[in-house]
Amino acid sequence: MLLDRKLTEREQAGLTAVRLEGDGPLDVWRFLKPLGGRLVEYASLSVFPSEGLEGGGEPTGAWSQSFSLNLNSDRGAGLTVNSMAAVKDSCRPPRAVVVVDLPPAGSEGRQGLMWDLSGDTDTRPRGPYFLDGEDQGKLFFRRNVIELGNGQSNMAMLIEPRVSDLTCTWHIDAPYTDPSGTHTQRIPSKGTFTTEAVPAMPLQYRERHQPGMEVLG
Template identity: 55%
Template sequence: MRTLTTKHRLLYVVVAAVVVLGGLVSAYYAGYALDWTTSTDRARSDKNAERTVDREQPAFVSTITPRDYEQNVPEALYVLLDRPLTASEQAALTGMNGDASQVWAFMKPLGGRIVERASYVAPFEDGNENRGESQTFHLNLNSDRSAGITINGMTAVKDACGAPTAQTVVDIPPAGSQSRQGLLWDMTGGKAEKPKGPYVLDEGDTQGELFFHHNVVDLGSGQSSMAFTVQPEVSTHTCAWHIDVSYIDTSGYHTQRIPKGNGTITTEAVPRKPLQYFRYITTTGWGCVGEMSQKGCTATEHIPRG
């Protein structure tokens, strides 16, 4: 190299630079060509990966919330208690004028539980005529899935039923018919009797129809949540039960349980022969049946239930 002239040295430098630059350009275009030829496959692979991750999420998450009776006490109700009222508690109760809010404010701190009377519903679509009492709750369904799912059925399943255990019943009857919004399940009878419904409670032309005969529920794909008010009605038995939800997504048909795992929903029935039974009769005041002081009550052998 020392024997080369300056001109030759410069030539070698130029040639080396051209070779390096050519290699870089070739590598760039080779990489570009590879990206271009594999872009479709990579896009397809990325899309499949996104779908896989999306399907790994629960189809929906359910939340069950009991009805808030603090702000909205039903005008007609039963209040159940697991022990008899003392003589002084009986006197306090029967000193009231039968106002449901006042009665609930008195009974709740004692451990009372509200059972709602059946709301008015037009004749059921399938001819069912069973009615009972209910403990209403709110059911919220939430989905974070990118792909849509369609819920096309909900089935109530009884897990266990037994005789109601409350010892005291306070009965505030309705002054007239009433109706509510939401879905109604007929849970009357024991475990062997299959639940019916859900029926539409809302006022209007669809009232009494089987909800999933005429409707579906869409979640995911921008529709993140759906809320229902659920009125399960029982009669002679307190039942623990759950809901099997049928839905379809891009991978086929599936079922999801509410509550998840082995969780259940309990709906309590009103005992027909409790130790103590108080009913407010608008025309005559309180009527009482059972083991009590009778103070403030008209003692009767039978108080009509309804």
Template identity: 60%
Template sequence: MADERLPGFRRLPPKHRALYMAVAAVVIVGGILFAYYANYGLDRATSSDRARSDKNAEKTVDREQPAFVSTITPRDYEQDMPEAVVILLDRPLTATEQAALTALSGGNKSKVWAFMKPLGGRIVEYTSYLQIALEDGHEMPRGKAQSFNLNLNSDRGAGLTINAMTAVKDACSAPAAQTLIDIPPAGSNPRPGLLWDMTGGTADQPEGPYVLDEGESQGKQYFRHNAIDLGNGQSNMAFRVQPQVSDQTCKWHINASYTDTTGPHTQRIPTGTATITTEAVPQNPAQYFGWVISQGWGCIGQMSQQGCKATKTLERTHSERPA
């Protein structure tokens, strides 16, 4: 075995064998040390390049993630019912459903909503209770809104700043609801949040968003005075958005402008081709149920007068009340 690895080793005198072994050991140890220090030197020489390459790779992977994730959720009306609402339905109520509705008190909006929601009802909120001075002299629109919650979050390691949001109308059309249940305001303030004036049709440019929260910022253009910082460990941002329409139901989206280390960009909310629908209230629905305080329900349109004690009062005041 020794002759195979060390040729002629067994034929050497003992002294020469010892010398042979010592030389072999020195060569082996020297080779190991040379390999170690060569590898150490190469590692030191290339460490900066490797660190730079790893950092660039991390940045590339980081930028492959969406700049931010937007989540749109409707308001939870079971937990947070507005002071005044309109409930819309795409079909007329049957006689049995009308009787069940008019047996309820319109002062208890939660019970009315609990009855209408399973039938396919949608809530539209009154918003123009007080005239707020909006920036640039823009007048508070007279209309109604379907509020939603907008949550923005980013998992990126690098920070980014959203410095503008623009509402874009994709399509607008006349409202299609056939039944309208109206529980009007009794003197409430606008809900806090961000207001977009979406009144008019597709050709009418949306205005906003304006701040509705009480305080010095109320009525100001939000992004003229604020920005949203995301990523780099920043907390998520949550807003209540009130897109306000008048006589047109509109499908729309938001273009959010942001900047990061690579420059300016735009991201669509919601992503892809999805849109946000904000529904307008029809002026002449097939069925109109209006709650008159201290009197009860008034009923106008294609239905019986069962349970409708305030129809005459409603007929006198309905045309005078702003839409």
């Protein structure tokens, strides 16, 4: 959980008072969200097979902010999305000054797609890869397309973008074909997505500790 300003002494005392048993982690989030807190997940690198990602290499992103992407079309004619590419618009060092660290007790595979956005703006993102299942770690569009329109159901998917030491703003370019030819849809049509990295040396750092939260820096 990240904040862009230091916690006051009163806020630190309130956070320290939150117990971690039961719904404690959720209570920490309820405490921090009104103060401007944001959630960042540990990327579950271990979910990928030992042979690595299709095309070579291992996922390098350590942090993620997953979201649901719902693709739909109300067109009478069908269209086929035959690829999707993540495009980094800008990358910068993370700006958060407070990190509240609640390491996960474990991780489970999740159905969805992953892009590795690690590196600076000039580093081309890799993916999208299957997050889980028998095709885990394989490129989604190597053998798949997405059919929309003409009565097709909406396509809802979990997107897990991963970054390492830089926060990146980015968007998706989705080429598709329909009866009139080939086109490209930008997602989102306006603006960008942002995936935050966790600063290595925040001004304030708190780590999970029983029975409460202790200030470590």
